[in-house]
Amino acid sequence: MTVAVIFDLFGTLLEIRNRQNPYRRLLRLGSQQGRAAYPGDLRWIMTNACGLQEAADFFGIKLSSIQLTELQSCLELELGSITLFEEALPALDLLRDRQIKIGVCSNLGGPYCSVARNLLPGLDGYALSAEVGLMKPDRAMYQHICTQLDVAPNQLSGSNAPNVLMIGDSRRCDADGPRVVGIQGYHLDRSGAGRFCDLLEFVAGINIGSG
Template sequence: MAITAVIFDAFGTTLRITAPSHPYRQLLREGARHGRRPSPGDAHKLMTLNAGIREAADLLGIQVAAMRMAEIESALQREIESIEVLQDAYDAITLLREHGIATAACSNLAAPYGPAVKRLLPDLNAYSFSYELGVTKPDPVIYRAVCRDLGVVPGHLFGDSAQVAMMGDSPRCDRDGPRAVGIKGFHLDRSGTGAIRNLVQFAELVVAQSTERSQSPGSFTRNAPRELGR
């Protein structure tokens, strides 16, 4: 079955922060300065809270002086303003859309970043963010939600019937998690050592598979790098 939709991760895959200030890390450090012990669940709480950084401080029980909170909020705003679309992401999404393949973003995000992603990638067909759904990748719920919004049904990976693929820089969240629910998940390795080194390469493979399917079913698996056939 041809791939009719592609899901992309956000940061590290399609977007980058050019002037990182790590405002949420600053918030956690403020908590540590006042005796709060970091918890393994802090990141999950931050990425599943549909509210701003002040509310995040309240949720985690972190007391921050008004002036310091204003500084953290300013750092957050500067970081958001520094986000840009990676060129290969722009080119890949354009290529896929030209060939009638739907595109989406699926990402673990703190709530303030969501509007920026939608603003910078305005032409995607669907968006699935952790803070809106209350779950983080690799929870199956987040993948099924984006597939529902795309109007596609994940297939059985080893039967080569998935209608939808996902690409991202996390093997756990963007390759293995999607595969567990029948999405063709792939890992983007920008170091140049992996099977897929940039998003244009990936988009061209998807388009080629869609074009050649009528002549040679399964060609996507046979002709792509070994990583794509797994």
């Protein structure tokens, strides 16, 4: 019997309708100042609850007051455009009706965490990278959300059904990554090319709640 379902956030439950990419713009400003970009830059942003000025200070990027204001405006535009996908709340309600625990596990920067929590209040667990200091597909990230939900993947005896499921729009982070710790991961492909193209289809298709 399935006892918990974990969701990715952006591209799964939430969408950004007006992408501005303020942190990428910040890193581009750094490149213009002669700072080489590093593969770990994005990871640092995603695992530290920092604003734009704090990130600039850490990376040694100099911002004028005008540049900071412009970047902050971009960030606010992006945050203000975040909405729930149409079927997100109905899918969550179906799970609640079946007494399934619900958690979210997502890679996102600090300013996005409060928006996510406000749009999705009252869930059973939140593993948000900027708050936790970990990122998917780190094994510890999935373990963290399972601890919050008080569930132990693949520990139901006499049942072929996994007891903890996860779905998201990244095969690497939401389908393959969770399987390392015993979570059955599923890929959400909103283009319609995959098995599941929306969350209601997912809830119906995997027969959640049956043994």
